[in-house]
Amino acid sequence: MSHSALRHEVVVKASREQAFSNFVDRVNDWWPADHTIGSVARKDVVIEPSVGGVVYEVGDDGSRCQWGEVLTWDPPARLAVAWMISPSWQFDPDRSNASEYTVDFEEIGPSETRVVLVHSHFERHGAGGDQLRAAVDGAGGWPLLLANLAEIAARGSCSTTS
Amino acid sequence: MATNGTDILRALGHETRQQIVERLIDGPLGVQELSDTLPVTRSAVSQHLKVLRAAGVVADRAEGTRRLYQLTPQGFEVLRDYLDVVWAQALHNYSRLAASNADHHEEKSRP
Numbered sequence: 060m061s062h063s064a065l066r067h068e069v070v071v072k073a074s075r076e077q078a079f080s081n082f083v084d085r086v087n088d089w090w091p092a093d094h095t096i097g098s099v100a101r102k103d104v105v106i107e108p109s110v111g112g113v114v115y116e117v118g119d120d121g122s123r124c125q126w127g128e129v130l131t132w133d134p135p136a137r138l139a140v141a142w143m144i145s146p147s148w149q150f151d152p153d154r155s156n157a158s159e160y161t162v163d164f165e166e167i168g169p170s171e172t173r174v175v176l177v178h179s180h181f182e183r184h185g186a187g188g189d190q191l192r193a194a195v196d197g198a199g200g201w202p203l204l205l206a207n208l209a210e211i212a213a214r215g216s217c218s219t220t221s
Numbered sequence: 222m223a224t225n226g227t228d229i230l231r232a233l234g235h236e237t238r239q240q241i242v243e244r245l246i247d248g249p250l251g252v253q254e255l256s257d258t259l260p261v262t263r264s265a266v267s268q269h270l271k272v273l274r275a276a277g278v279v280a281d282r283a284e285g286t287r288r289l290y291q292l293t294p295q296g297f298e299v300l301r302d303y304l305d306v307v308w309a310q311a312l313h314n315y316s317r318l319a320a321s322n323a324d325h326h327e328e329k330s331r332p
Contacts, residue, residue: 070318
């Protein structure tokens with residue numbers, strides 16, 4: 060195991076503008092359906108198009124669950140987002156506890172773009188050490204956190220209504 | 222290449238390993254203490270601990286002549302490894318979407 064950043068890269072058969080647009084306007088079409096933050100069926104995922112913009116999920120019942128916040132908005136070149144979902148799959152409003160992902164869109168040709176995603180600073184989620192201890196010691200504890208992360212993500216943990 | 226993410230999910234997707242994790246919440250335990258409270262053999266417990274250790278979920282240390290196993294506190298590493306798997310899937314879906322969207326645009330612009 061390591062603390063290092065995640066890096067994933069794909070080459071898409073699209074212009075940089077289309078690649079950027081598909082990434083930010085159609086999240087609900089490509090973010091896996093069974094990994095959700097809200098606890099109702101997911102209808103949409105929105106990335107508000109500016110620095111400070113909210114990234115959130117919309118449920119079938121109209122409820123909204125925040126995922127994060129836009130840090131860099133630079134179409135069609137770069138997007139950066141603070142990932143504000145904690146290891147216990149709860150939204151954490153303290154942005155200093157958030158990891159972040161940066162997406163760079165590099166033109167290879169007029170209809171070919173390299174999309175590079177780096178998700179880093181996961182250790183910030185551990186900065187809320189007391190929070191983690193509470194998750195460990197509280198009802199559910201480590202079994203909920205470790206053994207069932209995939210199940211929690213599928214079930215969702217946010218149930219606020221808008 | 223198998224990622225740490227798949228190791229984590231494989232490590233945790235097993236009932237006996239989940240039971241081991243539950244036992245370790247209250248503090249470190251040795252292999253014998255774990256197998257005394259679980260319906261599996263000592264050697265099975267050792268095997269499961271090996272998987273959990275390789276996935277970084279537990280760590281071991283020596284205490285006298287025995288080894289103690291404890292949970293690693295790094296919940297964020299679990300999150301990291303889980304997201305490694307999710308991002309791989311997400312970007313795969315995204316690249317297929319971007320390609321089909323581009324094809325659609327080309328068709329629309331044909332006379």
